[in-house]
Amino acid sequence: LDEEIIVADTNNHRIQVFSKAGDYKHSFGSPGREEGQLWYPRKVAVIRQKGHFVVCDRGNERSRMQIFNKNGQFVKKISIRYIDIVAGLAITAQNEIVAVDSVSPTVFRISAETGELLKWFDCSEQMREPSDIAINGNEYYVC
16 A cells, blocks of 8 residues: 555456565455455455455446555445456545446446435546546546
8 A cells, every 4th residue: 555556456356455566475365246345356455544445346246445444455346237257447645436337438426435326427528438547636637
């Protein structure tokens, strides 16, 4: 979390944590579709203030979003039934989750605390299939 490298190891159904130098530190996750398990995780982001990991995987037919603590223990699931496929994931300076849907090009801002959808905007006029997102202050960069 402090200058660590966090990797969504998709085909091994886990999240891996490495030091800044690339040394393996630990991993978490077991394969499955139940809460707290991981099924082909594709995106991971860190809520720095709490040291929590936000992980998006294919736990059901659409993307699923779960939060784990710094030790990899399941904290909670965030319902994102309005998103088909999470193509990009980022955390704002206010510790809000930002996800971009690749199926219907839309950006969503979600409260990490409550799971509430705070704001969303359609970007289908500007792009067809977004693949990632980065945030710098109030600016969102969507690939």
